[in-house]
Amino acid sequence: MLKHKVMMAALSVAVAAPQAYAADKKEQKELAEIRAEIRQMKEAYEARLQAMEQRLQQAQADNAAAKAQIAAIGAGAPAAQAAPASAPIPTAGAAPAVAAYVETPVAPASTAPTGGANPASNLFNPNISMILGGTLQNLKQDTSQYRLQGFAPSGGEVGPGKRGFNLGESELTMAANIDPQFAGQLTFSMSGENEVSVEEAFVQTRAMSNGLNIKAGRFLSAIGYLNGQHAHTWDFVDAPLAYQAFLGGQYKPDGVQAKWLAPLDQFLEVGMEAGNGTAFPGNDRNKNGAGAVSVFAHLGDDIGNSSSYRAGVSYLHTGAEQRAYEDQGLTNSFSGKSNMWIADAIYKWAPNGNPTNTNFKLQGEYFRRKESGTLNYALETDAAASGNYRSVQSGWYLQGVYQFMPTWRAGLRYDRLSSGSQRIGLIDSGALAWSNLPILEAYNPSRSSFMIDYSPSEFSRLRLQLARDQSRPGVTDNQIFLQYIMSLGTHAAHSF
Template identity: 65%
Template sequence: MKHTRMLAAAMSAALAAPYAHAATPAPAQASAAVHPGTAELAAMRAEISAMKQAYENRLQALEARLQVAEAAAQTRAALAPAVAAESVPQSAPPSALAAPAATPVAAPAAAIAASAPAAATPSNLYNPNISMILGGTWQNLSADPQQYALQGFIPAGGEAGPGQRSFNLGESELTLSANIDPHFAGQLTFALSGENEASVEEAYVRTRALENGLNLKAGRMLSGLGYLNGQHAHTWDFIGAPLAYQAFLGGQYKTDGVQATWLAPLDQYVQLGVEAGNGDAFPGNARNRNGAGAYAVFAHLGDDLGASASYRAGLSYLRTGASQRSFSDAELEHSFSGRARLWVADAIFKWAPQGNAVSTNFKLQGEYFRRSEDGVLDYASATPDAASTDYRSVQSGWYLQSVYQFMPNWRAGLRYDSLDSGSLRYTLADNAALPILQSFRPRRSSLMLDYSPSEFSRLRLQLAREQSRAGVNDTQIYLQYIMSLGTHAAHAF
């Protein structure tokens, strides 16, 4: 700081030297009482004094900014593991092709000086970060959503389907997250439905300081299966989950349990993970048993393809079971008991010119599902004619979607969904078939256009045509808004 003041003094002296020489009267003129240039010299001296004061003010502003920067640097150094864990998505390849951060505008010196004490108080950074997602839709459906069903598949429950007609509040999210101490961090996310119901979507603690790329998580969490499953719905590029997610995971798979992931120390992105949970979520259900009721493993591989593209591919496996998992068909109650195995293969490719995704970018992603179930089917279980039969199914489904940002703030996308009810093996007493399990291949085509005024808001129009059961073609029109309030962690790649 002393060097800065010396430099300013030298500059001031250099500027003042010529005028000081001119202001000294020559010997021949010393006897003159008043010289005609005296007023001009006084004005010059005043100007020099003003310049010196301006330099002094600038030096004081620089000193204040330096104090703030030093305090911020000390805080970041103390909390570096926490900042890194919150700001870098764990599932991102070496380059996530993210848009560059906006250049900050320098604040006035008074504002900087006023903010210095707050910036130097690290305890504030341990308060929970709070974020809120507000969303809503308007829906026009040509088919009655009360009759919705995916023919050929045992229903997962009321969470599948296009939703209600007209205006809908949609699901809002409230998230609180913070570092607990140098070893742990925590997050709690509430899901608030339009039917005035509140539920815990995620509530977990995770480690922060383990070495060798290892990370542990415990609580309720979105599983690492596939690609979309681990992301909150407001980050999806289309309204609603793909048909495969509805048929095989009941919309989205959450588990109460533990998860361990390992990030390999390689130039490429390689992540391995394993989960053990209670198995209450579809395709399982609560079974009143000790120990884990579901297991999942997954592996992800990613890398850059030059300076403008990157990819990620993965393979996941889920094993769970069900006991008297009930469903309705033709106003009769049935149930399934047995085990379910699910394989998921996923891949995503992203392109942005020279890694700058601000103006234009392109994304192509898809997932393939294959599930087998073996067990016992109890049909008409609520009637005197209830009976049981062996049940086995091998079913599959997939989706492929692309999204292109053709100009800043504007994107367009296309998605195609397809399911195959596959082979179903069961025998009823009267050799008939349950209507819901009659063979069919549901499919849907969707077209999307959205506009994002900023990174915190999005408006979307989506058109879709769906055939979820034989003889029914549903034309769907959606309008959606998604608004983000408060701090929000970075999204996954």
Template identity: 85%
Template sequence: MLKHSVIAAALSAAVAAPQVYAADKKEQKELAEIRAEIRQMKQAYEARLQAMEQRLQQAQTDGAAAKAQLAAIAGGAPAAAQVAAAPAAAPYVETPAAPAAATASANTASNLFNPNISMILGGTLQNLKQDPGQYRLQGFAPSGGETGPGKRGFSLGESELTMAANIDPQFAGQLTFSLSGENEVEVEEAFIQTRAMANGLNIKAGRFLSSIGYLNGQHAHTWDFVDAPLAYQAFLGGQYKPDGVQAKWLAPLDQFVEIGAEAGSGSAFPGTDRNKNGAGAVSVFAHIGDDIGASSSYRAGVSYLHTGADKRAYEDDGLTNNFSGKSNTWIADAIYKWAPNGNPVNTNFKLQGEYFRRKETGTLNYAVDTDAAASGDYRSVQSGWYLQGVYQFMPAWRAGLRYDRLSSGTQRIGLIDNGTLAWANLPILEAYNPSRSSFMIDYSPSEFSRLRLQLARDKSRPGVTDNQIFLQYIMSLGTHAAHAF
């Protein structure tokens, strides 16, 4: 009996041995694979760390070379000698990516003082029911600036040529030309700004897009609609671009808090050139913003613009009138953006709006340089706003709605109050509340191109409705700076 038990145990052990061996072998193979993956991860991490160290050392070397070049320019010493005297980078372990990184750094160093050049090409086909030559914003004195829907048919639109570069470690500069379809060239922006000031402070000087409001600081090709809101046309002549100086302070907080001030010549609408020393216009602004969870964010702000006008002229019923006095404008702006988990590639939405309120006091001069010339007190409080929403419903495709409304408000005109004139003598200023509704859909094959269709129903004059159709293209060439939030 015992003999049979021993034989059975020996047979069982003989059968189980291959299975145990196979299991051990499988386990050893899995452990070997895990060890191999760990080695690969460690090697990749070390390679990336070495590459980052190389980039840091190369950046230090480039910085020393740039300072040497500047010293040579300023002091007349040979640049090559200054570069040779710059401290050499510390030795590093070369990786396969090093030659490419070194080439990129060399290219960066060689182009350190060369400007980036970008171009924006735009064009529009417009179908307008009403004659654009008769367009006006009833109740508001014309600004003479960028107002109205433009001309019928094909139009080249506004193109831009921008050159920007770092001047030295302390300053950067930018020059932007605007080219109209009528072959007119205008300096849209030409400014220098600081790069290395401490405590979140930044200074800009020259001609620049003012930071009042929200849309004003953005170039037209970044707008979500073909044209500017009616409030911008009525109160800022399209966009406010002062010649002067701007100071901004960014608070060292987790939230976005920005405070700034500007002082300019005052020649830009609603002001005029008054042939005076110092600042002819001042503005102040404050903006705050933050994230709302993982998918949403906002920015809100308030701005104030104080300027003056000396014989700010406009044509009305064949006569030239002008205004002299003070102009004060308040702007409140807000924008809300949503994208699932903060990723706007496939779908996103933004809601944007601004409110304007302007008060002007001074003198209205009627029919200047004619026998019917007369002058009297003038006072007005006018307002306007717009609200728009844009939804990207699939990659490359967006649709949006915008509603604009203006209120000509209360205008006290001394020449009418004392019976010298009637409202029939000042038809453009007669009270009215212009409005407009717009719909757009656009397609962007890439971040460099956009095609847009816009439909609008404009009621800027009493008893007249202008149905407008716009087809627009916007193309970007070259190196272009990132757009604001």
């Protein structure tokens, strides 16, 4: 019996020993893993602490350098040139925040002298940027015959341009703060025909209170929506037909502009402009004071976390004296008043306000112009004649652009004009027939456009655009555009 009990005890020990060993092995492994995790956490913590110490040392060094730079400026020494990053050709819509409506200042932090400095010092440290653009155009119709039927030619940027390769418009911009009160900007436009012109040259205030801002010189007017944007920021190769017919491409007055930004949670901006009136639909009338006046108001806000909008209304009053245009080899002209209303709206969507990957933009504008005065026919010929003229004409466009990938966008646009009602005294009296004034004969031009573009970075863009243009009766122009837009240098951010 005793022998049996001893054998059973030995058997139990033999069975339990491996199990105990296995349990101990598992426990040792778990302890090793815990020690490894503690060691990793300690190493990570020490690395973060070291990085924070390095950042602190860098910040202290930068602060010392900044103080030294300020001291150098105060002593009259040149400051180191700043080169802030910028995004002149955004690949995505602006995030839906009210702040996005406010135009970014034209220059970096002021280099004007501060306390104790020589007040006469004015260092020139500008942002300098260049936009290079070009197109390859395949047009079915002869562009020398192009016209917007029912509308007197503006003499501006009208039509699709020339066939084949075209250098397009290049821009050179210099912008800087003048002193704590003023900033300035100069933009040269260089055409493919070797013509250089001043597109913008203005000074504007920087430190006025109560949301007021004043600009003086030549500038892109704030009427409408698209007018205030440089051509390289447009979503399509060319301007809508309404801009070509009513503004000659873009309205750029020489004068003064005043804007007031209301102190509200929503974006509310009102303003007015007074210019010399030489820009189409006006012309040079050799007149003192303001030859053109415009007023505008813009309202915008967020819609939830992913959407935003801006809507506006504008009014432009100007006049013309012998505003000439060519028709059948004869020179005709208009003298009188021109009044125009513009309504604009834009809606932007981006998931949770982040437009990096996908976003959508819908915009449109409506124009209505009324002109009254005198139509002069066949100037400087024996057939010269004059009569009353009155017209009410309108036009609109609607476009949508969808960014479906971080670097790819596609868009559709539809344009339409209405020549409306025209009362021409020379025709009503029987002195002339419509065959004498064929350009003015009633018609409703239209155009449909599709585009897709690729932007490998915020500084470059390649675009393909297809259009079906029906600006003349019985004529359809199928158009293909290949465009490149490249940006060099620093550039202020664009408005909403």
